[in-house]
Amino acid sequence: MAEPFWRTKTLAEMSRAEWESLCDGCGRCCVLKVEDEETREVFNSSIVCELFDLGNCRCTRYPERIELIEDCVVLDPITVHEYTWLPDSCAYRRLAAGRDLAWWHPLVSGSAETVVEAGISVFGNVVSAAGIHPDDLDEQLADVQESPLVWMDD
Numbered sequence: 215m216a217e218p219f220w221r222t223k224t225l226a227e228m229s230r231a232e233w234e235s236l237c238d239g240c241g242r243c244c245v246l247k248v249e250d251e252e253t254r255e256v257f258n259s260s261i262v263c264e265l266f267d268l269g270n271c272r273c274t275r276y277p278e279r280i281e282l283i284e285d286c287v288v289l290d291p292i293t294v295h296e297y298t299w300l301p302d303s304c305a306y307r308r309l310a311a312g313r314d315l316a317w318w319h320p321l322v323s324g325s326a327e328t329v330v331e332a333g334i335s336v337f338g339n340v341v342s343a344a345g346i347h348p349d350d351l352d353e354q355l356a357d358v359q360e361s362p363l364v365w366m367d368d
């Protein structure tokens with residue numbers, strides 16, 4: 215049986231479709247984060263971007279998200295090494311570090327459900343920023359360092 219593309223190609227060699235298929239839809243990169251200015255440590259909140267669909271854990275405006283959300287970023291074969299706040303479970307981060315995809319990744323398991331079953335998805339553990347007033351949002355994010363959302367190891 216032929217080896218899957220993520221074992222035979224580097225991230226830079228992948229087609230656009232292959233690259234996009236690597237995203238497991240965990241939603242961890244879409245939670246709002248707070249960085250400690252002194253230590254540069256990043257804390258995850260349990261509030262997710264206003265464009266995030268809480269039901270299917272996907273961005274509702276993916277093609278134009280960069281124009282719509284000031285802090286949104288583009289992940290590519292270079293920035294994957296720079297965004298150290300990406301979770302260890304992230305497929306891009308795993309492959310960039312020379313690891314394989316995990317058993318629960320949809321490309322391995324054949325089902326998007328395994329991302330939830332393995333406790334990797336943010337499904338059920340976050341609320342949307344869309345329902346929070348901007349003033350309240352600032353207040354809630356100010357408290358994130360006290361009780362950040364901590365990922366389960368993958």
Ligand code: SF4
Pocket residue numbers: 236237238239240241242243244289300301303304305306
């Ligand atoms: S953390 Fe990685 S795998 Fe998860 S949603 Fe973000 S880009 Fe996709």
